[in-house]
Amino acid sequence: MEEGMSGFYIRATGGRNSSGNVGGTKCGRWNPTAEQVKVLTDLFRSGLRTPSTDQIQKISSQLSFYGKIESKNVFYWFQNHKARERQKRRRVSVDDDGALKEADEKPLPATYFTEIDQVTEPKRVTETLQLFPLNSYDELEPEKLRICRNEWTENTAYAWCGMESEIGYPPLDLRLSFL
Amino acid sequence: MEEGMSGFYIRATGGRNSSGNVGGTKCGRWNPTAEQVKVLTDLFRSGLRTPSTDQIQKISSQLSFYGKIESKNVFYWFQNHKARERQKRRRVSVDDDGALKEADEKPLPATYFTEIDQVTEPKRVTETLQLFPLNSYDELEPEKLRICRNEWTENTAYAWCGMESEIGYPPLDLRLSFL
DNA sequence: TAACTATGAATGAAAG
């Protein structure tokens, strides 16, 4: 029952600043700034999933305002984000029983976009994608509060068979034949 | 979701005791029980390195008997365990060429597992066969050198206009209408 | 209680 007061941790903030790499290093990986992440997330939430080369180019160009970025970073970001959303959903759907938690990447209504490169759109999209009435990021939090989102599952079903006491675990089959 | 911000993190310090989560708490990371760790370690030592989604499901399901667990925990556990074993070995091979340290995760002979179904249902037997003889030992491949190759900017397949680096930032339309 | 350690979680990058 160790219960300390809530304390803070000061993040060391190593030599990397948000607008670039550590001084001298040339091969570090991209470290997106909060603003960049926000824009990308907004785009994703708006329905963008697989931006074309041209779109990537434009996004990257714009985001370079906030810090160093290359087109490939944008490309990878969307690829990863999409894949992980799927993977997450796949995994949740299996071991989650119905506790539906807030999906933090739920697509917005399509009116947000004029045309959306979304899975629901059979027709190939022209790369117009105009007019993005987002009023985001006028201010970014100077500090980040880490919230527990519990994205994966809440897991409600533990089969605590009441046969044992709390610590008296049943003998484990070390051969693991259950698999 | 991390980004290059410098700031503090506030530790929530929910009411958690050492043997697991308190009933009311739903935040916080997974805290495996000793039994869960043992099973996972045994699986690892038996050669399992990268369980498939299906295997992850089964493992997670079984381990839920010992306490709260989600499939993503199993996924991460194997990911981390494998990575850290690799990293440890790499470190040893670098700064300590001659003397081999004690490998504490040495794979067991395969006979450790497999046919022990004398008390289990045939269904379990099937699942056993399904899990083990598969692509478990995907280790042993040489580690890759991570070189900064600049493929993206050079490769013609994408033809990114490499315009990153330090440039005068254009006036940015903050409402993302650039697309 | 502040370092330190072990490890869960996340994600950029890339391979398959």
Added chain:
DNA sequence: CTTTCATTCATAGTTA
């Protein structure tokens, strides 16, 4: 698109 790998961040638990 899927899966894997490397690296880093975050934090529970431990130690000095």
